[in-house]
Structures are given as structure tokens and as C-alpha cells.
Amino acid sequence: xxxxxDGYARLLNWLLxxxxxxxxxxxxxxxxxxxxxxxxAWIWTEEMARFFFIWMVMFGAMIGVREGTHFxxxxxxxxxxxxxxxxxxxxxxxxxxxxLVFVWYGYRFLQFGWAQTSExxxxxxxxxxxxxxxxxLTWFLFGFQRLRRDLRIAIDGPGPGDEMDARGQIGTGSxx
Amino acid sequence: xxxxxLTPGVAALWLFGTFFxxxxxxxxxxxxxxxxxxxxxxxxxxxxxxVIFNTTFKAYNSFILLAVPxxxxxxxxxxxxxxxxxxxxxxxxxxxxxxxxLAQINVLLSVFFAGISGSSTADAASQGKIFIxxxxxxxxxxxxxxxxxxxxxxxxxxxxxxxxxxxxxxxxQVSIGALYLAGILPGLLIGLAQMATVHVYAKLRNYPxxxxxxxxxxxxxxxxxxxxxxxxxxxxxxxxxxxxxATESAAVAVLYAGVLSFFxxxxxxxPKLWHALLETGKLxxxxxxxxGTASVFGWLLAYYQIPKALLANVTSWGLGPIGVGFFIVFxxxxxxxxxxxxxxxxxxxxxxxxxxxxVGMHPVSFAIISIVALAFGLVTPPYGLCLMISCxxxxxxxxxxxxxxxxxxxxxxxxxxAMIIWPRIPLLLPELIxxxxxx
Numbered sequence: 001x002x003x004x005x006d007g008y009a010r011l012l013n014w015l016l017x018x019x020x021x022x023x024x025x026x027x028x029x030x031x032x033x034x035x036x037x038x039x040x041a042w043i044w045t046e047e048m049a050r051f052f053f054i055w056m057v058m059f060g061a062m063i064g065v066r067e068g069t070h071f072x073x074x075x076x077x078x079x080x081x082x083x084x085x086x087x088x089x090x091x092x093x094x095x096x097x098x099x100l101v102f103v104w105y106g107y108r109f110l111q112f113g114w115a116q117t118s119e120x121x122x123x124x125x126x127x128x129x130x131x132x133x134x135x136x137l138t139w140f141l142f143g144f145q146r147l148r149r150d151l152r153i154a155i156d157g158p159g160p161g162d163e164m165d166a167r168g169q170i171g172t173g174s175x176x
Numbered sequence: 177x178x179x180x181x182l183t184p185g186v187a188a189l190w191l192f193g194t195f196f197x198x199x200x201x202x203x204x205x206x207x208x209x210x211x212x213x214x215x216x217x218x219x220x221x222x223x224x225x226x227v228i229f230n231t232t233f234k235a236y237n238s239f240i241l242l243a244v245p246x247x248x249x250x251x252x253x254x255x256x257x258x259x260x261x262x263x264x265x266x267x268x269x270x271x272x273x274x275x276x277x278l279a280q281i282n283v284l285l286s287v288f289f290a291g292i293s294g295s296s297t298a299d300a301a302s303q304g305k306i307f308i309x310x311x312x313x314x315x316x317x318x319x320x321x322x323x324x325x326x327x328x329x330x331x332x333x334x335x336x337x338x339x340x341x342x343x344x345x346x347x348x349q350v351s352i353g354a355l356y357l358a359g360i361l362p363g364l365l366i367g368l369a370q371m372a373t374v375h376v377y378a379k380l381r382n383y384p385x386x387x388x389x390x391x392x393x394x395x396x397x398x399x400x401x402x403x404x405x406x407x408x409x410x411x412x413x414x415x416x417x418x419x420x421x422a423t424e425s426a427a428v429a430v431l432y433a434g435v436l437s438f439f440x441x442x443x444x445x446x447p448k449l450w451h452a453l454l455e456t457g458k459l460x461x462x463x464x465x466x467x468g469t470a471s472v473f474g475w476l477l478a479y480y481q482i483p484k485a486l487l488a489n490v491t492s493w494g495l496g497p498i499g500v501g502f503f504i505v506f507x508x509x510x511x512x513x514x515x516x517x518x519x520x521x522x523x524x525x526x527x528x529x530x531x532x533x534x535v536g537m538h539p540v541s542f543a544i545i546s547i548v549a550l551a552f553g554l555v556t557p558p559y560g561l562c563l564m565i566s567c568x569x570x571x572x573x574x575x576x577x578x579x580x581x582x583x584x585x586x587x588x589x590x591x592x593x594a595m596i597i598w599p600r601i602p603l604l605l606p607e608l609i610x611x612x613x614x615x
Contacts, residue, residue, distance in 0.1 A: 016457040017450060020245055027242065027427040031420055046239055054236045056245065057468070060461015061206075070204035070462055073514055073559045078573070091203045098207050101214065101225055109229040132229055 005145055009066055012059050012138070019056040023049060044121040051118075051128055058131040065095060066142035085153035092150070096143050102136025109133070180480060181220050187480040190215050191473065205516065206466035209473045216476055223479075231475050232468035239423055240346035241467065243294075245460040246426030247339050250407075250433045251298035252452035254289075257437020257444045259404045260302055263288045266397040269389035271371075276378025277385045278314055279324050280371055282307045286328035287367045288401075290335035291408035292429070294342070296554050297459070300329035300562040304569035314384050318570060320377060323555075323580035326566040327588065328370055330551040333517070335363035337411050337429065340547045342422050343467075343518050348525055350539050352422040353415045354613035358544045358602040362595055366548070369587040403436055416610060463518060470519030474526060483527035490531060497535045501596035504528050504542065505549045512553015513560070520550055537599075540614060544602040548592050555581050 026045035033041040064070045113129030191212050198208035217223045254260050263285055271280040289299050304325050311321035333340045336356035345352035411425045437444040511520050532542040554562040557574055563581060567574050595601045606613050
């Protein structure tokens with residue numbers, strides 16, 4: 001199971017990096033087309049950029065739960081590692097509630113999607129809407145893995161290597 | 177709309193109450209905003225959780241927000257591709273003979289960096305690694321070094337290009353070209369205020385200085401840096417001339433930074449590029465995901481007309497434009513302590529817009545004072561990302577550098593106050609260069 005999750009995370013990482021690189025392409029094509037007329041001005045470049053962008057955001061949101069980098073606000077004084085682990089468990093339970101919403105209602109959202117096609121490229125919107133339930137499922141996968149580790153820390157105290165991503169290391173959660 | 181079951185007051189209590197409770201429990205802000213919307217979505221018979229999907233989809237399906245990963249990628253390419261190193265050399269030949277030389281270089285580099293990148297966190301991360309250790313080695317106090325790195329990093333979102341201005345322009349329908357022009361003067365003034373602060377510190381604490389660089393050294397460093405320094409002119413100029421949109425200009429900046437680091441400075445390779453792409457994806461996706469859930473939260477605020485109810489009191493105070501300006505800045509400074517700047521724009525910016533309109537404040541000047549206040553929020557605890565990053569690099573807790581950060585904020589706040597009292601400060605450049613943008 002652990003191997004499977006690690007492999008899945010590697011795949012998501014790869015997809016994330018690739019989607020960032022791909023994003024540049026349609027936007028560049030669009031500019032070249034408008035400025036030079038060397039290539040025809042495809043109308044779908046803008047839509048394609050937006051759809052890759054949506055998937056990029058969702059891939060990153062999935063990985064953020066695995067790496068614990070979704071940013072939070074810390075109003076607590078310095079806590080013991082075990083107390084920190086308990087707080088992380090509480091917060092993860094809420095994250096999983098949101099994951100449940102993403103899976104349950106996201107599935108209905110996905111069903112709406114198969115009935116619609118996109119405005120410009122006539123693509124079934126299901127290909128885009130699928131990102132939501134998939135994100136929810138992935139949060140469960142990564143979330144349970146973190147929960148197991150934090151439960152162990154809360155009960156047995158931190159083992160070697162656990163302090164690495166305990167609280168105190170920054171979650172680089174913003175681009176601003 | 178007229179027959180909502182919950183009153184604005186009750187809905188606001190549910191929304192804000194749940195949000196703050198979850199935030200205290202350290203639930204990530206993005207999830208707290210989404211979860212806080214759930215009770216209301218279940219209670220209100222006309223709404224359902226499907227609102228979350230429609231609204232997040234609409235938020236992410238935005239060509240304007242695409243600029244966010246592009247600006248971040250530009251900054252990452254600059255750092256791994258050797259562009260930042262050249263700019264350090266140039267800064268050194270310019271201010272190296274000032275008292276507190278290395279700290280002055282730190283500020284000046286932030287000004288240059290700000291003109292190329294639109295991301296303050298990228299600035300804090302890269303300059304923290306360059307300067308904090310080096311400054312301490314030369315005898316600067318650690319808390320001073322952390323603080324100056326953090327406060328100078330906020331320039332990146334004030335001097336164009338700026339992620340915040342792109343988001344503001346997109347969400348509140350203001351010309352991004354006008355915002356870019358309006359940000360230049362305030363950004364330079366804040367940079368000057370920071371250099372003055374460093375000067376006073378350096379005199380009081382006898383911080384070291386370097387020998388004056390020769391004209392030849394300056395010219396050599398400038399010549400090497402010229403292609404990099406040309407970036408802001410491409411971005412801002414291209415938008416002003418109507419060659420490309422804000423998003424496209426960000427893509428141009430990516431391509432330009434890529435070409436420079438691959439072919440001109442020749443420090444880029446495959447693994448470095450992949451690292452830059454992956455870091456960009458991770459950072460921008462996490463922030464942008466929060467934009468989606470913030471939009472749901474903001475949508476519900478608008479649905480119940482909560483902003484109107486909240487501002488009803490303020491309107492009755494009868495404040496003039498200057499009073500309203502200070503009120504807006506105060507709200508953004510407080511909100512900026514707890515919330516990331518992008519969701520703050522979506523939730524608070526749209527809330528305060530009617531108030532700014534009611535006293536005839538120019539949309540561009542409203543945008544700039546708000547963005548500057550939010551930028552200051554990047555160094556105010558508990559949620560001041562630039563300060564958090566600088567402290568993390570120095571491996572100390574946030575409180576350690578707090579006092580020096582607050583001292584350095586005072587002159588910056590004075591500049592902000594001046595911008596409220598004299599709205600011409602931000603409006604001057606757009607009036608001179610592109611008056612039609614202000615219409």
C-alpha cells in the first residue's frame with residue numbers, strides 16, 4: 001500500500017510539473033498568432049490553457065495534503081510534539097470532511113459534466129469536472145497516511161525522522 | 177435573493193464563526209473557508225453544496241489567474257538561472273559604499289527583483305538564502321538581517337509586475353496597466369524609506385561598509401545585467417502598447433527569463449528547470465486552490481448581502497475620502513495578519529468597494545492603498561509569510577525578529593499614509609503616461 005501511494009504521489013508530481021510547462025504553450029501560440037499571423041489564430045488555445053490550469057491547481061491541491069503545505073494560521077504558543085500531533089489529527093479530520101464533500105457531491109458534478117460540452121473545443125466537460133472527485137479521493141489516500149503517522153506520534157511520541165516535517169517548518173503556502 | 181431564510185446577521189455568524197473556529201484548530205485556511213460555507217449551504221433551502229463546485233470551477237476557469245504560476249516561474253527561473261546573482265553584483269557597485277552596505281544591497285536587489293518578478297514570497301525565499309547568513313557573518317544582528325530581508329521582499333508585489341495587481345484587476349475590473357503604472361512611485365518611495373531606515377540602523381550600530389566601486393566596475397556590472405533589467409520594460413511596455421494582456425505578459429516574462437538563463441547566462445540545465453517547474457506548480461496551486469474556496473465564501477457573503485450590512489454603520493460615520501482611506505487601510509492591515517492576500521482581495525476588496533465608491537475615491541488609488549496594506553500584511557504575525565520564510569531560513573521562531581520588523585514598518589506606514597492624504601502619489605504616473613487608463 002505504501003509503495004502504491006508513493007508511486008501515485010510521484011505520478012502526480014510529474015503531472016504537476018508537466019502541466020506548468022504545458023501552460024506556457026497555448027498562451028505563447030495565441031500571442032504569436034495575433035502578432036505575426038505566421039500561424040492561424042486558433043480560438044481554442046485560450047480554453048486549453050484554462051483547462052490545463054484547472055488540472056494544475058487540483059494536482060497541486062492533492063500534493064499539498066500529502067506534504068502538509070496547505071497554509072494555516074498558528075495562534076498557539078510553542079507546543080510539545082505530541083500536542084502538535086493531536087492538533088494535526090483534529091485538523092486532518094476536518095480536511096477529510098471536506099474530502100468527503102468533494103467525493104460525494106463531486107460525483108454528481110461529474111455526471112452533470114458528461115451532459116455538457118465546452119464552448120470552444122466541444123470537449124465533454126466531464127474531463128474537467130473529474131478533477132474534483134479525484135481530488136477528494138486522493139485527499140483520503142494521503143490524509144489517512146498522515147493520520148496514521150500522527151496517531152503513532154500522539155501515542156508513542158515522535159520517533160527518529162518525525163520532527164522533519166513537524167510544525168515549525170514553514171508551509172510555503174502563498175505565491176504573493 | 178429576497179427570500180433568503182437566514183438574515184445577514186445569522187448567516188455572517190455561521191460563516192465567520194465556523195471559519196475562525198476552524199482556523200484556531202489549525203485547519204488549513206483553504207479548507208476552513210470551504211468548510212465554513214457548508215453549514216449555510218445545508219441550512220438554506222435554496223442552496224446546496226453544489227455551489228462549491230460551480231463557484232470553484234468558475235474561479236479556476238480564469239485566464240487572468242494563469243498569470244500567477246507564470247510570475248512565480250519567472251522568479252524561480254531567475255534564481256536558478258543566474259540572473260539574481262548578476263543583480264547582486266550590480267547592486268553592490270551602486271550602494272556598496274553606503275553604511276550598512278550589505279543591507280542596502282539587500283533592499284536595492286529587492287527593487288530590481290520586484291521589477292522582474294511579481295511574487296514577494298519568491299523574493300524572501302531567494303534573498304533570505306543569499307543575505308541572512310552573509311550579513312550575520314559581517315557583524316549585522318540576526319534579527320535585523322531577518323527583518324530587512326522580509327520587509328524589502330514586500331516590494332515585489334508593489335512594484336510592477338505584481339500578482340496582487342493582476343488578481344485585483346481581474347476580480348474588481350480595474351485596468352491592470354493603470355495599476356502597474358500606479359504602483360511604481362509608491363514602490364520606489366517605500367524602497368527609499370527602507371534604505372533610510374537601514375542608514376539609521378547602520379549609523380547607530382556601526383554596521384560595516386565596502387569601498388566605493390569604480391565607474392568601470394559599475395558599468396561592467398550594469399552591462400551584464402541590462403538584459404535582465406530590460407524585463408520590466410517588456411512587461412509593462414507590452415501591456416501599455418496593447419501588444420499583450422497581463423497573462424500573456426507573464427508568459428513573455430517566463431520565456432524571456434528562460435532564454436536569458438539558458439542562452440545568455442548559460443547556467444540553466446534540465447534538472448534545474450524541472451525543479452523550477454515543480455516548485456512553481458506546488459506553490460501556485462496551493463495558493464490558487466484557496467482562491468477557489470475563498471470565492472465560495474465570498475459568494476455567500478454577497479448572497480446574504482453581508483457587506484452592505486457590515487458597512488451600514490461605517491457609512492453613517494460620514495467619513496471623507498481621507499478618513500475612508502485610513503479605514504480601508506486599517507481593515508486590510510488587520511485582515512492581512514490572518515489571511516493570505518489573494519483571498520483577502522476576493523473577500524474584503526469586493527466588500528469595501530462600495531464604500532470607496534461612495535466617497536468618490538478613484539478605483540486605482542483604492543486598489544493601490546489596499547494592495548500596499550496587504551503587502552505589509554506579509555510581514556505581520558501570526559500569518560506574515562515573508563517574515564515566516566525569513567525566520568525559517570534563519571531557523572528561529574517568528575517572534576525573534578518581530579521588534580525590528582515593527583520598527584522598519586513605521587517609515588513604510590508613513591509612506592502609505594502619505595499616499596492616502598495625497599492620492600496624486602499613485603495617480604501621477606498613470607496620468608502622465610496613460611490618462612485614458614484612469615477613465
